[in-house]
Amino acid sequence: MTSRPPNTRRTAGPSLFKIDGVDIAVELRRNARARRYILRVDPRTRRAIVTMPVRASSNEALAFARSRRLWILGRLLETPAPTPFGDGVSFPLEGEMATIRRRDAGRGATFEESVRELSVACAPEHLNRRVVDWLKRRARERLSSMTDEFSTRIGERRGPIAVRDQQSRWGSCSSDGALSFSWRLILAPSFVLDYVAAHECAHLRHMNHSPAFWRLVDRMGVDRTGAEEWLKRRGPDLFCWGVDA
Numbered sequence: 001m002t003s004r005p006p007n008t009r010r011t012a013g014p015s016l017f018k019i020d021g022v023d024i025a026v027e028l029r030r031n032a033r034a035r036r037y038i039l040r041v042d043p044r045t046r047r048a049i050v051t052m053p054v055r056a057s058s059n060e061a062l063a064f065a066r067s068r069r070l071w072i073l074g075r076l077l078e079t080p081a082p083t084p085f086g087d088g089v090s091f092p093l094e095g096e097m098a099t100i101r102r103r104d105a106g107r108g109a110t111f112e113e114s115v116r117e118l119s120v121a122c123a124p125e126h127l128n129r130r131v132v133d134w135l136k137r138r139a140r141e142r143l144s145s146m147t148d149e150f151s152t153r154i155g156e157r158r159g160p161i162a163v164r165d166q167q168s169r170w171g172s173c174s175s176d177g178a179l180s181f182s183w184r185l186i187l188a189p190s191f192v193l194d195y196v197a198a199h200e201c202a203h204l205r206h207m208n209h210s211p212a213f214w215r216l217v218d219r220m221g222v223d224r225t226g227a228e229e230w231l232k233r234r235g236p237d238l239f240c241w242g243v244d245a
Helices: 058-067 069-078 124-153 183-187 190-202 211-219 224-240
Strands: 008-010 015-019 022-031 038-042 047-053 090-093 096-103 109-112 117-121 161-164 171-173 179-182
Touching: 015 058, 022 058, 022 069, 038 069, 047 058, 058 069, 090 183, 096 124, 109 124, 117 124, 124 161, 124 179, 124 183, 124 190, 171 190, 179 183, 179 190, 183 190, 183 224, 190 211, 190 224, 211 224
Parallel strands: 022 047, 096 117, 161 179
Antiparallel strands: 008 022, 015 022, 038 047, 090 096, 109 117, 171 179
16 A cells, blocks of 8 residues: 655754744655655654655755645644553544553453453553554454455465554555555554455455456455545544654
8 A cells, every 4th residue: 555665765854944933843855766755744753754856955855845834734733642542541443432441450451342441451651552562463363354354255365464553554565475564553443444454465466556456456345435535534643642742
């Protein structure tokens, strides 16, 4: 799925400029495949990222960012503040809200579906990390199940699954069939996770986005239009969770 092209390298530390009294950090990234300036806002770092051709001028790239300063400010205002997983915090789990409760006694984490409560035994300073670890395990379980189902349905064999905190892609499929996914998909509604799983399984046969690829995705019965629209509108919000403010 959508990803930052390879061969990207950062320039020196971010530059700062003000918009209506707000400090905006702009990070420049040179990319061997870039043919023009591309601007986005990273919801985790709240930085504006400009991807630029290798030989492009840093001053021109910064001028490009400044010329779109109102767009940057608008995106920052729309982006939720970073929210660590803390005691009493409510967060989305497969599209429905759940609440975290920390406890001193016992070990591990347990989820009570009937009350949508995740109970985690740990010291307060370890809670965010423990919740992220639990979410990664849950994401792996769901994605393993769905990719098993979809790959069997289309008569392909998948490779191993990796679940990571990927910055710029929801999922990927390598030429040897290994699948990689963002753990943050477990925060999204189930139909979104199902679509991304089907999308990557379709790449087991078609390593492209040809008409044949999209026909295969649609054969798997997922809500492609709804999921793509949800990821476009709401996907960036998922990156605020589990991030220290």
